[in-house]
Amino acid sequence: MSDTLLDIRNLGIGLGGDPAHEVVKGLTLGIQPGETMCLVGESGSGKSLTALSVMGLLPKALAPTRGQILLKGEDMLTASSKRMRGLRATAMSMIFQEPMTALSPVHRVGDQIAEVLDAHTNLDGKARRKRVLEMMEHVHLPNVESLYYSYPHQLSGGQRQRIMIAMALILRPQLLIADEPTTALDVTTQKQILTLIRELREEQGTAVLFITHDMGVVAEIADDVTVLRLGEVEETRPVDALLRQPKTPYSRKLLQAVPSLIPRPPRKLNDRPIVLQTTDLGMTYESSGWFRKGRSVVAAKEVNLTLRQGQTLGIVGESGSGKSTVARCIVRLIDPTTGSIRISGTEVASISQRALKPHRRKVQIVFQDPFRSLNPRIEVGESIIEGPTNFGVPRRKAMDRARELMELVGLPGSALDRYPHQFSGGQRQRIAIARAIAMDPDLLVADEAVSALDVSVQAQVLELLDDIQKRLGIGLLFITHDLRVAAQICDDVMVMQHGKVVEYGPAATVLGDPKTEYTRALIEAAPGRDWDFGNFRPVSETMAAMKQQQS
Amino acid sequence: MSTQAAPSGGSPSRIAQLREIVFSSPIVTFAALMLLLIVLAAIFAPWITPYDPARLSPGTRLRPASDAHWLGTDAFGRDLFSRIVYGTRISLAVGIGAAVAAVLLGLAVGLIAGFFRTLDAILMRVVDGLMAIPNILLAIAIVALSGASIWTVLVAITIPEVPRVVRLVRSVVLSAREEPYVEAAIAAGSSTWRILTRHLLPNTIAPLIVQGTYICASAILIEAILSFLGAGISPETPTWGNIMAEGRIYFQINPGIIFWPGLVLSITILSINLVGDAVRDALDPRMAKRGIDR
Amino acid sequence: MLGYIVQRILAAIPVMGFVALFVFLLLRLTPGDPAAIIAGDAATPAQLAAIRERLGLTDPIHVQFINWITDLLRGDFGVSIISGTPVINMIGSRLEPTISLALTTITLSIIIAVPLGVIAAWKQGTIIDRLVMAISVVGFSVPIFVIGYVMIQIFAMQLGWFPVQGFRSITEGLGPFAQRIFLPTISLTLLYIALIARITRTSMLEILNEDYVRTAHAKGLTDTRVLMRHALRNCAVPIVTVIGIGFALIISGVVVTESVFNLPGIGRLTVDAVLARDYPVIQAVILLASLVYVVVNLLIDIAYVFLDPRIRYQ
Amino acid sequence: QPVEAQTLRAVKHSDLRVLDPIITTAYMSRNHGYMVFDTLVALDANFEIQPQMADWEISDDGMTYRFTLREGLMFHDGEPVRPADVIASIRRWGERDGMGQVLMTYIDSMEGDGDDVVVINLSQPYGLVLDSLAKPSSNVPFIMPERLAETPSTEAIPEQIGSGPFRFVQDEFQPGVQAVYLKNEDYVPRDEPSSWAAGGKVVNVDRVEWVTMADDQTALSALMAGEIDYWEQPPADLLPILEGNPEMEVRNLNELGYQTIGRMNFLHPPFDNKLIRQAALAALNQQDVLDAMIGNPDLYNVCASMFICGTPLESDAGAEFGTESHLDRARELLEEAGYDGTPVVIMHPTDVVTLRTQPVVATQLLRDAGFEVDLQATDWQTLVGRRASQAPTDEGGWNMFFTNWVGADVFNPLVNNMVNGRGAEGGWFGWPDIPRAEELRTAYAEATDPEQQVAYARELQELAYDEVMYVPLGEYIVPSAWSTNLDGVLDGPAPFFWNITKAE
Numbered sequence A: 001m002s003d004t005l006l007d008i009r010n011l012g013i014g015l016g017g018d019p020a021h022e023v024v025k026g027l028t029l030g031i032q033p034g035e036t037m038c039l040v041g042e043s044g045s046g047k048s049l050t051a052l053s054v055m056g057l058l059p060k061a062l063a064p065t066r067g068q069i070l071l072k073g074e075d076m077l078t079a080s081s082k083r084m085r086g087l088r089a090t091a092m093s094m095i096f097q098e099p100m101t102a103l104s105p106v107h108r109v110g111d112q113i114a115e116v117l118d119a120h121t122n123l124d125g126k127a128r129r130k131r132v133l134e135m136m137e138h139v140h141l142p143n144v145e146s147l148y149y150s151y152p153h154q155l156s157g158g159q160r161q162r163i164m165i166a167m168a169l170i171l172r173p174q175l176l177i178a179d180e181p182t183t184a185l186d187v188t189t190q191k192q193i194l195t196l197i198r199e200l201r202e203e204q205g206t207a208v209l210f211i212t213h214d215m216g217v218v219a220e221i222a223d224d225v226t227v228l229r230l231g232e233v234e235e236t237r238p239v240d241a242l243l244r245q246p247k248t249p250y251s252r253k254l255l256q257a258v259p260s261l262i263p264r265p266p267r268k269l270n271d272r273p274i275v276l277q278t279t280d281l282g283m284t285y286e287s288s289g290w291f292r293k294g295r296s297v298v299a300a301k302e303v304n305l306t307l308r309q310g311q312t313l314g315i316v317g318e319s320g321s322g323k324s325t326v327a328r329c330i331v332r333l334i335d336p337t338t339g340s341i342r343i344s345g346t347e348v349a350s351i352s353q354r355a356l357k358p359h360r361r362k363v364q365i366v367f368q369d370p371f372r373s374l375n376p377r378i379e380v381g382e383s384i385i386e387g388p389t390n391f392g393v394p395r396r397k398a399m400d401r402a403r404e405l406m407e408l409v410g411l412p413g414s415a416l417d418r419y420p421h422q423f424s425g426g427q428r429q430r431i432a433i434a435r436a437i438a439m440d441p442d443l444l445v446a447d448e449a450v451s452a453l454d455v456s457v458q459a460q461v462l463e464l465l466d467d468i469q470k471r472l473g474i475g476l477l478f479i480t481h482d483l484r485v486a487a488q489i490c491d492d493v494m495v496m497q498h499g500k501v502v503e504y505g506p507a508a509t510v511l512g513d514p515k516t517e518y519t520r521a522l523i524e525a526a527p528g529r530d531w532d533f534g535n536f537r538p539v540s541e542t543m544a545a546m547k548q549q550q551s
Numbered sequence B: 001m002s003t004q005a006a007p008s009g010g011s012p013s014r015i016a017q018l019r020e021i022v023f024s025s026p027i028v029t030f031a032a033l034m035l036l037l038i039v040l041a042a043i044f045a046p047w048i049t050p051y052d053p054a055r056l057s058p059g060t061r062l063r064p065a066s067d068a069h070w071l072g073t074d075a076f077g078r079d080l081f082s083r084i085v086y087g088t089r090i091s092l093a094v095g096i097g098a099a100v101a102a103v104l105l106g107l108a109v110g111l112i113a114g115f116f117r118t119l120d121a122i123l124m125r126v127v128d129g130l131m132a133i134p135n136i137l138l139a140i141a142i143v144a145l146s147g148a149s150i151w152t153v154l155v156a157i158t159i160p161e162v163p164r165v166v167r168l169v170r171s172v173v174l175s176a177r178e179e180p181y182v183e184a185a186i187a188a189g190s191s192t193w194r195i196l197t198r199h200l201l202p203n204t205i206a207p208l209i210v211q212g213t214y215i216c217a218s219a220i221l222i223e224a225i226l227s228f229l230g231a232g233i234s235p236e237t238p239t240w241g242n243i244m245a246e247g248r249i250y251f252q253i254n255p256g257i258i259f260w261p262g263l264v265l266s267i268t269i270l271s272i273n274l275v276g277d278a279v280r281d282a283l284d285p286r287m288a289k290r291g292i293d294r
Numbered sequence C: 001m002l003g004y005i006v007q008r009i010l011a012a013i014p015v016m017g018f019v020a021l022f023v024f025l026l027l028r029l030t031p032g033d034p035a036a037i038i039a040g041d042a043a044t045p046a047q048l049a050a051i052r053e054r055l056g057l058t059d060p061i062h063v064q065f066i067n068w069i070t071d072l073l074r075g076d077f078g079v080s081i082i083s084g085t086p087v088i089n090m091i092g093s094r095l096e097p098t099i100s101l102a103l104t105t106i107t108l109s110i111i112i113a114v115p116l117g118v119i120a121a122w123k124q125g126t127i128i129d130r131l132v133m134a135i136s137v138v139g140f141s142v143p144i145f146v147i148g149y150v151m152i153q154i155f156a157m158q159l160g161w162f163p164v165q166g167f168r169s170i171t172e173g174l175g176p177f178a179q180r181i182f183l184p185t186i187s188l189t190l191l192y193i194a195l196i197a198r199i200t201r202t203s204m205l206e207i208l209n210e211d212y213v214r215t216a217h218a219k220g221l222t223d224t225r226v227l228m229r230h231a232l233r234n235c236a237v238p239i240v241t242v243i244g245i246g247f248a249l250i251i252s253g254v255v256v257t258e259s260v261f262n263l264p265g266i267g268r269l270t271v272d273a274v275l276a277r278d279y280p281v282i283q284a285v286i287l288l289a290s291l292v293y294v295v296v297n298l299l300i301d302i303a304y305v306f307l308d309p310r311i312r313y314q
Numbered sequence D: 001q002p003v004e005a006q007t008l009r010a011v012k013h014s015d016l017r018v019l020d021p022i023i024t025t026a027y028m029s030r031n032h033g034y035m036v037f038d039t040l041v042a043l044d045a046n047f048e049i050q051p052q053m054a055d056w057e058i059s060d061d062g063m064t065y066r067f068t069l070r071e072g073l074m075f076h077d078g079e080p081v082r083p084a085d086v087i088a089s090i091r092r093w094g095e096r097d098g099m100g101q102v103l104m105t106y107i108d109s110m111e112g113d114g115d116d117v118v119v120i121n122l123s124q125p126y127g128l129v130l131d132s133l134a135k136p137s138s139n140v141p142f143i144m145p146e147r148l149a150e151t152p153s154t155e156a157i158p159e160q161i162g163s164g165p166f167r168f169v170q171d172e173f174q175p176g177v178q179a180v181y182l183k184n185e186d187y188v189p190r191d192e193p194s195s196w197a198a199g200g201k202v203v204n205v206d207r208v209e210w211v212t213m214a215d216d217q218t219a220l221s222a223l224m225a226g227e228i229d230y231w232e233q234p235p236a237d238l239l240p241i242l243e244g245n246p247e248m249e250v251r252n253l254n255e256l257g258y259q260t261i262g263r264m265n266f267l268h269p270p271f272d273n274k275l276i277r278q279a280a281l282a283a284l285n286q287q288d289v290l291d292a293m294i295g296n297p298d299l300y301n302v303c304a305s306m307f308i309c310g311t312p313l314e315s316d317a318g319a320e321f322g323t324e325s326h327l328d329r330a331r332e333l334l335e336e337a338g339y340d341g342t343p344v345v346i347m348h349p350t351d352v353v354t355l356r357t358q359p360v361v362a363t364q365l366l367r368d369a370g371f372e373v374d375l376q377a378t379d380w381q382t383l384v385g386r387r388a389s390q391a392p393t394d395e396g397g398w399n400m401f402f403t404n405w406v407g408a409d410v411f412n413p414l415v416n417n418m419v420n421g422r423g424a425e426g427g428w429f430g431w432p433d434i435p436r437a438e439e440l441r442t443a444y445a446e447a448t449d450p451e452q453q454v455a456y457a458r459e460l461q462e463l464a465y466d467e468v469m470y471v472p473l474g475e476y477i478v479p480s481a482w483s484t485n486l487d488g489v490l491d492g493p494a495p496f497f498w499n500i501t502k503a504e
């Protein structure tokens, strides 16, 4: 293993450097030059910490307890901080998950890249600028001359991530660490970034340590994969071998949890009553000032949809296409500017908040962010009964019901008196669902309700929603940008772009046989779409099998 | 579907929380102890002090510290120690009173301004106006307006502080009302009152504690400055501020008259700030998260 | 940008209007009688009434208010009731000491406090942090006049390095100016150091948790560079806010300092005017102070735009 | 200013605000008047009246006074002093000043005779014509140009043009900061040595600056550091520090000193009852007040006389309970009066150092005697406004306040405002309505025989004590301090700045 670029041996990371409280427990891992190693595993398994310890950037609360991290034979754990500074950006670089926050908001992006050159080379200002511009072009940024002087907030998420990549690669380090670099981006952008990283690796021969929990991404770019669980390595395999024959049960489970892109067959629901119908729903955001002309954004336009009891309607589309706007109009968190919304036959689009109150219980919403959608200062039980008690259910009765609901969503009823921070993200999202169904709604709106969860937890929550829908027969309006998820649970799918509906119909039709260019592009951008993870084989083989079955 | 057990451990009791705050560092412990002592001194002033703090004795004025008068006497021959101990009462009352009053008033107005956008514009103009008037000048004018009693001094100190609290609360409310859990509460049909009190109000508590300790400390100081400028509480009623203000011309003859109340004042303000910061840290969600991981 | 400034200035009009009305009413409702000050101790009620009549104090309040406002809009601030000096001259001659003191104080406290706050945040939880905070809180908790007396006693009387009191215009030479402004600046600075160091520390603590600070480290930058260029630059907004408000409120802060060091500034003028019920002077000074406040706020908001490109005029 | 210009820097007891010594009785304005203006005649250190701007002759029947202006008198604008200026000045003063008002009622006519003679004809004999014109303290009949003297007496004069030994520098005047005077090079002093306001006013410095210092502590340090030369009224407690310093001279310049007094409101309960007033008188004592206020026994004097101890009118008539506390007597009187516990509202000005001790001491003594006392802290200006209110206490009125007078302002029945018995219409704050007091004052004024004057004064004082028109709480002196490089600092009822030399 003499040519191993990065050799992590028996690495332990403990809270306060305490071997008794290890978070990463004896991890061993090697990357050859030019190779892409994917690090997968559920949230909290120690992926990021491993990466940070290579860079010598562990949070203060944590410290290595044992082992070695050898970069070209030099131990990073014992190197002086001066030496570490010298190695960063020159020998190893890192891209972080959140392109929104990883760049300093008050410095021009070009300068932020140039700073790397300033710190590590003797180039003068002009030469620096030239190098930066070259690099920016290299990562396919448009109008680099003017982009150089932009601030991060003026760039899209994908552009920012490119800036990060340019910054990481400008000194051509042998090792690039990418910690979930695309999780926050929408599919189309994600695809571009993945292509870029692959390209650069091929050109510069950089070794990549790629952290993700998205199996689609793994299928797309990995040479080798390391599966991590609770701080320990489950297995390290070449990608194809792993996807086809996972050795450990955990890896199997992880792969099985990935939703399939193949749409579910539609259910027969046409005879059920309609719970939600919108006609020509439109929303225009006006920002007005006393002294200035307002700016207006048409966020939704002429949205017509119908949702029946027990049915699931998915709304998909890239970021900013107006999905949330539609959802918020339906729940009347904002007032639509045009059109009508009928909930179980009652028009609610323009009635006053007071008149609206009785209808509130019929429509409930679950938000994307499990960390912010529960009030951190209130016991979860109180959060769940808030709605019912508002509608006159006696406290005690509401509490009993809340206990049942907790069990329904797979949590112990005794956990009602705990605070949100005492639950994991997936558990919190389940509590949020329990809160929503505590109102016995006819309609449940889930706005990116599973996007923030890792695959295994996501699978649990999706299953739960399905289960609840079956039991209670509620209509589900499911908003997502993940086509896999849409394919798995939706009867109908609606595709939105720039506030308009571009395609609307049964899931099998829309996703299986897209009519518009836009939908097609969306589907093509889904990473690993050639792979049917749950069945450990490529989609082509599954299709063939299905054909066989049918015939 | 797997039924994961939720992590164990109920919420820590209030007392445990308090204990954790107090013992979070030796300095905070010391500060809390000092505050306790000072509050006790205020409550038990009549039992601690050897003399009536108002009793004049012009014959024995400006005496240095002695066995009879532990810290000496002031220009009226009154016992300095007794006056400082009694002064604790008014000074603390002014500090705490101003903090509580400013926080409550500011909270009410700030919640309203933050939540009801229609009232916001008007309220904010008034608040801006009040904020623009220099606070000491406003205080002097108010004291001159209605005579210097503890109440007017309190009002005079409180009014200029209110706008700052309003702004703080308003900004917290403005950002908190965008939180998904507030929207969820709206979707659950909760009344405006309920949303204000249950969901928005608690968010303001941590910053308000910091602001409150700041107001408390600065009120005690402003009272001293008002006394210095001759617009404070009647010198008949001892406060740390007016003891110092009265004693200032004896600075070179009997420096104790300024030194001792100044020392107590500084220790109090220091302690209030330290304890306030510790409470804030304990309430800060980020800090709290760190606590969980531990 | 220009449009924004104009808009902000227009928005300040109702604020100033409120201040003007509020101050006017407050003063007129305040007991006290400038006539009595003019006439002295032995005046009889009839003499007082005659003087009051002369000063226009017997007019109905709204008439007085309208008179004052119309004069004001014409640029006429009136004359002092007591000394007959034009208010504009009185304020004019008092501006320099106050502005000098304010500027030196703010400058010095920024120079001292910001690094202190940065160090405290960087070394959070250590002895250095506690020490810095303790020092700054002590600065905040000792009344200014005590600090002033002690300074005079030590540096002017014992050591003889500085004059006790007084003010020299900077036009009379930097030496005499600096000599006299030094002690007042130091005693006022302690308070501002406390304020600014604390806010710097708090904001820095928040910023140091940000992702881009980690990014900066990942670039291989030195700690100092990360601290000063990335972290500090990013918390400029809250720090500038506190500094700005501190500056706007310095009128209150200088009152005591001006008394102790006998600086002929605005603060002292105002207190004298309040105690003498010299209405035109008080009104003008408070309006001026509010104007300073409004202008400083405007400047702060404009500074925001330069400090934080995300902020746009709204 | 030339480099060698000798400048005398003085810290005064207060700041100069009103630049018209006639419109106000403020002592700072009076002091300012002495710098800029001159007087016809003046009182010397022996209470003798001496010529200053003019010599005089009295006709045998005592009904005609001829004042002959001395040579070389010139206003600062270069105009000579004419009889018309004198007459206009006396008239204006006569409208404002208490003693002047009385004088005017006896004057039949005033007219000029030639360029340098003023003739005053009386309508009936009056013994205090010269005493009035030589009045040393507020309001002093200063002589100003006719055009200024024609300003209505409710309005301040627009310019500071006098014929006095100093010129006022208007440009450098900053109210609350400083007032600046330059030596009047054209002033021709009299030949006699100076004594009080009389004699030659020889100016030896080029420039006098009156500096205001808001803080006594600062003034003390500044004086010791040599940044100022003269401090008019150091607080008594700081004197030992100055006395202990060999470079400082501390001396009392005003022998008449000051009288501190308490005044009750005769219009409202409880002090509308004579017995209760007497009870208060009995409860109060001078010693405690003076101890708390001054401290050093060398600087105060327990004195029962309302008209100042050491003057011709000194007496202890009626002062049986005047200077010491007689608490038993006070309680008896309260019992007898049926005092019902109506609280006594005492106004307490906390911003004036020399006035904030008396109310505190009085409160305690009154409480000891069984009074209910409501001590209300205010600032001096509020007090000044409020004491003019004749309303009951719950409507903004008051029961008692304290103030100090310069000896020269109380040392005879005419100047002493507190023995004025004209009641709510013409009386001084407190408004005792005691016609007999007015009769005695007129009798005093009209008496030409000093012994008779003394007798009337005695009787008036007896009456005033019986009615408790006011409570004299003792006399004190306020020494001034200056650096030893000053020489020739004059005694006087007001601080004078001529005759002083400054060594470099």
Ligand SMILES: Nc1ncnc2c1ncn2[C@@H]1O[C@H](COP(=O)(O)OP(=O)(O)OP(=O)(O)O)[C@@H](O)[C@H]1O
Binding pocket: A015, A023, A041, A042, A043, A044, A045, A046, A047, A048, A049, A050, A059, A060, A061, A062, A213, B293
């Ligand atoms: N600053 C910290 N202080 C204490 N514990 C931490 C800290 N950061 C991470 N941990 C703990 O270390 C463990 C591993 O964290 P890590 O961030 O490496 O997970 P991850 O695999 O990257 O998960 P994710 O997919 O959610 O990013 C977690 O249990 C986490 O709670």
Ligand SMILES: Nc1ncnc2c1ncn2[C@@H]1O[C@H](COP(=O)(O)OP(=O)(O)OP(=O)(O)O)[C@@H](O)[C@H]1O
Binding pocket: A285, A286, A297, A298, A299, A317, A318, A319, A320, A321, A322, A323, A324, A325, A326, A481
């Ligand atoms: N409060 C608002 N004021 C002004 N414009 C808004 C507001 N909220 C959203 N928009 C704009 O409306 C458009 C649609 O936003 P919306 O949040 O509905 O998109 P989305 O499809 O939910 O995107 P994402 O997938 O990122 O959540 C966007 O261009 C957005 O910038």
Ligand SMILES: [Mg+2]
Binding pocket: A047, A048, A049, A179
């Ligand atoms: Mg991670």
Ligand SMILES: [Mg+2]
Binding pocket: A323, A324, A325, A448
């Ligand atoms: Mg959305």
